Amino acid sequence: MLASKAFELIKELSRGNSGSLSPYNEDCIRQVLDEMKSLYEQNQKDVSDTVAGETGLFSGVQVRHAALERNKRCLLTYLYKRLQIIQEMRWEFGSVLPMDIRYNMCEQEISWFNRYNKMLAVYMRSIGDSGLDLTQDMQPPKSLYIEVRCLKDHGEFETQDGNIIVLKRNNQHFLLRSECEHLIRQGVLEHVTN
Amino acid sequence: MTQDKIQSRVELTLYRMGFLDSSTDDKDIPPGSKLELPFWLAYALCSQKRRIVSVELPKAYRESYREVMKADANVVNLYKLGPYYYNFGMKLQCFSFPEIDDVSKCLLSTFQTRFRKIMDASQNIMNEDTSKLTSNLDEMEKALFKVGQKSLTDFQLWETRQVEKLKTSDMVRAHRKRKREDE
Numbered sequence: 620m621l622a623s624k625a626f627e628l629i630k631e632l633s634r635g636n637s638g639s640l641s642p643y644n645e646d647c648i649r650q651v652l653d654e655m656k657s658l659y660e661q662n663q664k665d666v667s668d669t670v671a672g673e674t675g676l677f678s679g680v681q682v683r684h685a686a687l688e689r690n691k692r693c694l695l696t697y698l699y700k701r702l703q704i705i706q707e708m709r710w711e712f713g714s715v716l717p718m719d720i721r722y723n724m725c726e727q728e729i730s731w732f733n734r735y736n737k738m739l740a741v742y743m744r745s746i747g748d749s750g751l752d753l754t755q756d757m758q759p760p761k762s763l764y765i766e767v768r769c770l771k772d773h774g775e776f777e778t779q780d781g782n783i784i785v786l787k788r789n790n791q792h793f794l795l796r797s798e799c800e801h802l803i804r805q806g807v808l809e810h811v812t813n
Numbered sequence: 814m815t816q817d818k819i820q821s822r823v824e825l826t827l828y829r830m831g832f833l834d835s836s837t838d839d840k841d842i843p844p845g846s847k848l849e850l851p852f853w854l855a856y857a858l859c860s861q862k863r864r865i866v867s868v869e870l871p872k873a874y875r876e877s878y879r880e881v882m883k884a885d886a887n888v889v890n891l892y893k894l895g896p897y898y899y900n901f902g903m904k905l906q907c908f909s910f911p912e913i914d915d916v917s918k919c920l921l922s923t924f925q926t927r928f929r930k931i932m933d934a935s936q937n938i939m940n941e942d943t944s945k946l947t948s949n950l951d952e953m954e955k956a957l958f959k960v961g962q963k964s965l966t967d968f969q970l971w972e973t974r975q976v977e978k979l980k981t982s983d984m985v986r987a988h989r990k991r992k993r994e995d996e
Contacts, residue, residue, distance in 0.1 A: 621854070638987025678858070678865045685857030711984035720988070761977055796979075803979045806989060810979040 621658075621686040625651045625693035632700050640704055643725040648694065655690050658683045705732055709739070710754060713801060755800055765796045767808040776802075852904060859908060870910050871895075874902055879919045886926040890949035898951040899924060927954065935961025939969070 628647055635641050662683045665676040705728060708716060714736050721729065744750040773786035778798060786792075786802075791811065802808045850858070850866065858865040872878065873894040881889060891898045902920045906913060934946055935958045943962075947955055970976050 622851075636987065638984045638990070681858060681865060682854065685854050688857070689853045708984065711982045712988075717988065758976060758979070765979070800979060804982045804985065806981040806985050809981075812978045 621682075622651075622654075622689040622693065624654060625690045625697075628697040629693055632697060635704070640701070640708070640720050640723045642723040643701070643728065644697075645725065648697075651690050651694060655687055658687050658690075662687075701728065702731065706735060709735060711804070713754070713805060714740075755797060757800075757804075760796055763796060764793055765799070766811040767792055767794055767799055767803065768811050770807060770809050773802070773807045852901075856904075856907060868908050870905070870912065870916070871901075873898065874905065874916050874919075876912070879915060882919055882923045886923040887930055889923075891927075891951040891954065892949055894951075896952050899953050928957075931958050932961060934958065936965055938962070939965070 624647055628644060628651070631641055631644060631647075662680050665680050669676050669680075705724065708720065709732070712720075716732070724732070739753075743753050746753075768791045769786045769788050772788050775783050776786050777783050779795065784792060786807065799808055803810055848866070850868075855866060855868050859868050878894070895901050899920055902916060906917060910916070931950065931954055934943075938946075943958075947958060950958060
């Protein structure tokens with residue numbers, strides 16, 4: 620059936636769940652592109668036949684044209700939606716994505732991600748005098764210091780005043796909120812409230 | 814949604830398009846044959862300017878079903894009638910069916926009747942199994958229900974002062990869970 624491959628891409632998108640990115644389906648995309656190419660060639664042929672005098676081919680051309688448009692729409696949706704997911708991941712995971720997610724991205728997506736990263740960094744540096752980290756303070760802060768517990772071994776961590784603390788599992792620390800917010804969002808630390 | 818099939822009748826011969834109809838081996842499709850075309854194709858082939866095919870109103874939007882909706886829209890399983898019942902109904906507006914005005918009116922009143930229940934449920938159900946309720950909602954209604962539920966839980970968290978606590982981002986948590994399953 621026409622454009623069914625392209626529809627599979629869309630179904631794949633809707634199956635995906637939060638926290639994961641399905642592998643870039645290069646195979647399927649190539650098949651869709653091949654289909655589009657043959658549709659286009661067939662259309663060209665029919666058009667030149669019509670010019671040569673044959674009649675009644677118009678409806679076929681119309682069908683193929685609709686299929687071409689449909690394929691294009693599905694492909695663009697697929698690519699755009701993936702970019703949206705990747706963009707969201709930048710805010711959730713931070714500037715470095717986990718390996719298995721990176722692995723599922725295609726080359727262009729990786730370079731897009733890097734450019735997005737860079738743009739975001741440049742923009743954040745340009746705010747105010749010394750820059751502002753927009754990914755910080757997602758909720759309004761109540762206190763400067765907070766009590767945190769380590770959920771896993773993370774290694775050494777240097778605080779702003781130069782002290783080095785070792786983040787070991789189940790250790791509890793009293794740290795600057797601004798310093799450990801990222802680690803909490805990434806699941807290394809847990810905020811302890813009483 | 815635009816992949817949904819729609820019953821259509823061919824008006825002009827479709828040359829060399831035999832593959833669209835799987836029941837014949839002929840190269841061409843003669844006028845008068847009936848086909849099930851996906852919406853996007855029917856849309857391109859049936860417009861005011863060109864009438865290559867003519868389309869029929871899908872069953873779920875016909876008179877008999879409209880009567881059912883009028884009787885009591887609340888008990889109907891919309892998901893079964895089409896997971897995107899409202900949206901598809903809206904898409905149908907582009908074809909010039911004689912009864913299309915009735916269809917749109919019916920969609921609106923159906924939504925109005927059902928919305929009360931959805932809103933009510935989404936604001937009052939806490940920690941209960943909602944699958945029985947959501948199973949006969951169409952996709953848009955499901956999304957509405959989810960938004961309502963989220964606002965309810967958000968409000969509860971705020972009331973119990975749990976918003977202040979910094980948490981691991983949901984996406985990271987989901988990602989970690991999946992990884993643990995893989996291992």
